[in-house]
Amino acid sequence: MKKILHLTIFLAVVAAVAGGALAFANDLTTPIIEKNQLAAEKESLKILYPEASDFKSVALKGDSKTIQKIFQVDDTTYIFKMQVAGYKDGTVFMVAINTEGDLLKYHAISNGDTSGIGTKVTEDAFKASLEGKKANEPLDTISGATVSSKPVVEGIHEAAAYVDEYLK
Incomplete structure (x- = not known):
């Protein structure tokens, strides 16, 4: 004892x-x-935005599981840092949207999904399919990598809705 x-x-x-x-x-x-x-x-x-001198942090309003941070580039452009689920570990990316709803730029920071399939959301072809489109309209997903690309598209739609609701 x-x-x-x-x-x-x-x-x-x-x-x-x-x-x-x-x-x-x-x-x-x-x-x-x-x-x-x-x-x-x-x-x-x-x-x-390599030409930008500073990025102002914007306080997040409301509740979001995917929007991590918001930065203001100029009077009409905002960058959203997003984290979305995917097949395995999901994707962290940044997307620039202006107050007109245009998807100006997309940059994938990391992706933990299946190499060669889910990681296609980090490639230039996916980026090119997004940039220049309206962020709140239907956007193409990647055939064969829908489980990874669909959450990215849904995150972009959420960011566009946030712009419409809080930043106009």
């Missing part, structure tokens, strides 16, 4: 020390991780 009590106390102490070490490591790395994420985000924004 005495041995069980000692082992229990020892295990509790080890767990407390490990938990404290993890909390300390988290406190040290959180600012670095946030700084790196912001740098990667700005790099993606510069890919879409």
